[in-house]
Amino acid sequence: MSAEPRQPNQAFSLERTGAVLIKEFIQLTRDRITYALILAVPVIQMLLFGYAINTDPRHLPTAILVQENSVFARSVVSGIANSSYFDINHQVRNAAELDELVRTGQVQFAITIPGDFTRRVVRGDRAQILVEADATDPTATGSALAALAQLPREALRRDLTGAVAPPADPEQPFEIVVHRRYNPENITAYNIVPGLLGIVLTLTLVMMTAIGVTREQERGTMESLLATPVQPLEVMIGKLAPFVIVGMIQTALILIIGRVLFGVPMAGGWPGLILGTTLFIIGSLGLGFLISTLTRTQLQAMQLSVFYLLPSILLSGFMFPFRGMPDWAQWLGTLIPVTHFLRIVRGALLKGQGFADMGPSLLALAVFVCAVAALALARYRTTLD
Template identity: 45%
Template sequence: MNGRRLWAVVLKELRQMRRDRITLAMIVGIPVMQLILFGYAINLNLRGLSAAVADQSATSASRAAVMDMLATGVITPTAQADTPQELMELLRRGRISVGVLVPPDYERRRAEGREAIQVLVDGSDTVVQSAAIQLAQMPLDGTAYVAPRVQPISVVAFYNPERRSAVNIVPGLIGVILTMTMVLFTGVAIVRERERGNMELLIATPISRSELMVGKVLPYAAIGLIQTTVVLALGLTLFKVPIRGSALDVYLAAVLLILANLSLGLLISTKARSQFQAMQMTFFVFLPSILLSGFMFPFAGMPRIVQWFAELLPLTHFLRLIRGVMLRGAGLLELWPDMLALAVFTVVMMALAITRFRKRLD
């Protein structure tokens, strides 16, 4: 082995990596991204869970008890409710994660040492359910409680009382799989045409930029629906995951995510110069999506600025839609803010992709 020739090859590779901005960005960007995400953005100690309080007792003692619960920082009031039915409706629509119900006979229950407060939890997220149980384990030496060692709070979990992780994971897997495959498939679509020489044939045709882009999207949309069906079928048969809402709403939510991811993939394909670059850029999209969307780690535990960034990711909104429909039986129209977010994302990404694409080889 000749050392001079070996060094020449090493030097050539280093210069090539220096010219490849995507590879250079991955060398530095991936460690920085993971360090920031895992060290700063991801927090398993949940605080500030969205909540509503229905204080039907409205006494000084009941208000003191509620204030003690709010002082823990586990829950934060974000909606108003007066009855148990209103709390349940807010839970079903995903407006809150925790509902606190103080019954009219709170004073008597407290005097008798019985459970005086009910905490209603959206059990479709097992992490949120575990965090809400902390409220039932608070120190009970304050004036709002009966006496030490008496438990006045009961936690009632809905939608997943058995706390089966599959019930929470399987609906989210639909979004994760669609995000990974749809962005990757279309991310290499335009680049593949250039590398195989098919772009010359497309340039010679009268097809417009919009027609080419939409034509690229539609076949993969059908593939995405097939993947959705496979995950749903396996989830129902193997893990007994329920579909409490409309199956049509499930597929409509999947279509919204598919179109959003395909439009993002097309935008990536107009920027990448090779299929390998397209796959590299896809990784930069997939990593934040799976970590910040609420699939792996609780959304409520992230800092506010990270939550704002996560709102830009299609998977964040899809998880709210699919879990709301499948696990809580909500309708898509009740979850319209997330539908609107996915629709706007699709339009913006598709417009940018069409604007950037040029029917020429350079």
């Protein structure tokens, strides 16, 4: 009756391989989020990070304090501005203002041209200008400081001809004194360890909650849960609270290891650090919860978490200098909570910033928490619709 089947090849059959292959392709296109991410991830990440990341940051905000009004001082200032590494956007009148700008992180560099600059240059008497760099991120300041080495030779070349007597050393009419503040030894770990705190918290907390809630949906326990009188806020708080403790433990571990093994300074700023960490942990958990309301499977939740994690690593100033990025990327970066958290952690540990200095970053995190919680609660359904 039945036709004799073709004798299949037991060892390897292209047909069978093809059957599996076709099935995989079909399944891939069925999962719309995965499909979208497969296409979106390379394109978005390439465009975003290809253009945004720059390890040779230029146009860094610089404050300048000029204590004498002279031709030489103006030449030095324009020499600095022409290097393209420094954007002089603050002219201050006293050292206190200068210090404030560096401490709050509004400028990367603070340059002081002293009142006796011209006199000393002319007399060949060790004329100096002082460059203070916010060296919390050594990568951000490295190339700019290297470029300054050229300045003494070039800046006064035209002014030091003719009437003015030649200085003692025409190659080096003045010297530049560099103070690397907050990280005088240029230790990368000082910058990376506090940054890691933000990345580790994001990685574990966003992912754990995103997966934790979708797991209930996948296993069907969510249906049983919804059939009970439990309210959305109760589920949210109940599910997230344990992870607040997980986040706190991780924070303590990273800080202790950072201190003991890497000698990361802890300049103070504890109240701001504690508040900032709490806000960041709650916000990250809320975000994970929000992701879980947008996805159906644990795999999708995982993928969306990674999609969020990548810019958190690359655009937040964790891996590459924030100020090295073009304006649009910096603007995108300020939308990422990790960016603000990193500023708080680095500000506290390395600079000992107080509440007031961290104000804008703390405010940004508070907005993040409120927005994410509101969205998550709005998305969470007490029904299966």
